[in-house]
Amino acid sequence: MMKTTCLICDGLLQFQKDTILNEIILCDDCGTELEVISIDPPKVAEAPMEEEDWGQ
Amino acid sequence: MTKLKVSIVGCSGYVGGELLRLLLFHDQVEIQQITSERFLGKPASRTHPNLRGITKLNYTSINDLEKCDTLFLCLPHGVSSSSINYFASKASQIIDLSSDFRICDDTLYEKWYGKKRKSSKYLENFVYGIPELHRDKMVNASYISSAGCNATAVILALYPFFKEDLVEKLPVISEAKVGTSEGGNKFSMATHHPERTGSIRSYMPVLHRHTAEMVQELSFNSTSKIHFSATAIQMVRGVLATSHIFLKRDLEERDIWSLYRKYYLDERFIRIVKERQGIYRLPDPKILIGTNYCDIGFVKDPNSNRVVVISAIDNLMKGAAGQAVQAFNISNNIDEIKALEFPGFHII
Numbered sequence: 001m002m003k004t005t006c007l008i009c010d011g012l013l014q015f016q017k018d019t020i021l022n023e024i025i026l027c028d029d030c031g032t033e034l035e036v037i038s039i040d041p042p043k044v045a046e047a048p049m050e051e052e053d054w055g056q
Numbered sequence: 057m058t059k060l061k062v063s064i065v066g067c068s069g070y071v072g073g074e075l076l077r078l079l080l081f082h083d084q085v086e087i088q089q090i091t092s093e094r095f096l097g098k099p100a101s102r103t104h105p106n107l108r109g110i111t112k113l114n115y116t117s118i119n120d121l122e123k124c125d126t127l128f129l130c131l132p133h134g135v136s137s138s139s140i141n142y143f144a145s146k147a148s149q150i151i152d153l154s155s156d157f158r159i160c161d162d163t164l165y166e167k168w169y170g171k172k173r174k175s176s177k178y179l180e181n182f183v184y185g186i187p188e189l190h191r192d193k194m195v196n197a198s199y200i201s202s203a204g205c206n207a208t209a210v211i212l213a214l215y216p217f218f219k220e221d222l223v224e225k226l227p228v229i230s231e232a233k234v235g236t237s238e239g240g241n242k243f244s245m246a247t248h249h250p251e252r253t254g255s256i257r258s259y260m261p262v263l264h265r266h267t268a269e270m271v272q273e274l275s276f277n278s279t280s281k282i283h284f285s286a287t288a289i290q291m292v293r294g295v296l297a298t299s300h301i302f303l304k305r306d307l308e309e310r311d312i313w314s315l316y317r318k319y320y321l322d323e324r325f326i327r328i329v330k331e332r333q334g335i336y337r338l339p340d341p342k343i344l345i346g347t348n349y350c351d352i353g354f355v356k357d358p359n360s361n362r363v364v365v366i367s368a369i370d371n372l373m374k375g376a377a378g379q380a381v382q383a384f385n386i387s388n389n390i391d392e393i394k395a396l397e398f399p400g401f402h403i404i
Contacts, residue, residue: 008332009310010310010313011313029328031331031332031334032331049332049333
């Protein structure tokens with residue numbers, strides 16, 4: 001299984017067998033959405049995030 | 057399977073009630089006695105109505121304690137140490153939830169408690185009760201002193217920084233918003249509903265006794281400088297501690313993630329909570345009510361070496377009864393999450 005790390009928190013990311021290019025995956029640790037930009041070697045980029053209103 | 061016989065001394069209070077709730081559902085425990093002088097002869101459900109129909113235990117007197125395997129002491133501060141010989145004659149294991157055996161150093165105790173300790177007897181036998189820091193010493197331990205609630209929230213949040221000597225020689229400032237249950241179940245004019253509701257009470261801006269535990273547990277090569285304040289807010293249960301530390305060297309947030317992973321990756325009751333989306337991005341005690349979790353989050357100030365560390369617990373659980381049950385499990389070689397599996401409510 002291909003492994004890489006989250007760009008934000010360095011958490012371990014494991015690609016599944018069926019992970020495909022441009023898929024959005026979620027970091028288990030910090031919840032950041034990441035886009036798969038390469039399968040082999042495994043690489044991710046931060047996916048565009050919609051600004052959410054977090055309230056006060 | 058032989059169950060361990062346990063008794064809870066001083067069970068009519070909030071912490072005693074939580075212990076009873078947890079231990080009634082612990083499949084390796086038989087609760088032998090619960091004591092209360094004030095509610096002598098009355099059923100447990102008189103003080104803990106959530107346990108109606110679950111237990112038929114009635115309160116007995118502390119003077120009628122029978123021998124058991126483990127005694128949980130939920131007594132006012134000063135009482136456990138003054139009667140320790142009596143309690144030690146009744147059980148091979150004592151888990152004390154008061155502050156009597158938390159502070160190892162007499163000078164530190166006197167500084168923060170404003171009086172000399174009544175007795176140092178047994179003190180050296182007690183293991184300080186935060187499992188994540190003292191798990192090895194807890195295995196087969198006979199005497200455990202559970203940590204203070206605010207101390208638990210602050211110590212767990214800051215421990216990796218102090219242990220790795222990353223903190224600048226400046227005082228650390230920590231401020232906790234706390235639930236009113238920290239004050240126990242004794243009432244006064246100050247707790248009268250018209251006075252209490254809606255107020256934000258800076259009840260201990262300085263000199264909070266839990267500071268002694270923070271200094272004790274976070275001092276390694278030199279005595280750490282920690283200043284702690286507590287504010288009671290419109291909340292029944294919970295602690296949210298916000299701590300400001302200045303680092304000796306600049307770290308990126310990824311480095312701080314790694315630091316926490318180094319110490320807490322395998323901890324089952326510590327979660328690093330720092331998310332970029334969603335409603336609960338940083339720790340919030342609201343969703344920890346009834347759980348044994350300590351959630352820790354942080355934000356690094358990009359304009360300085362300051363890290364703001366935020367930690368949340370339920371003061372009656374990870375800050376008292378839950379922590380004590382976790383320590384009990386460890387010390388008796390029981391899976392440490394036994395009776396502590398509850399994941400909390402959302403919404404509540």
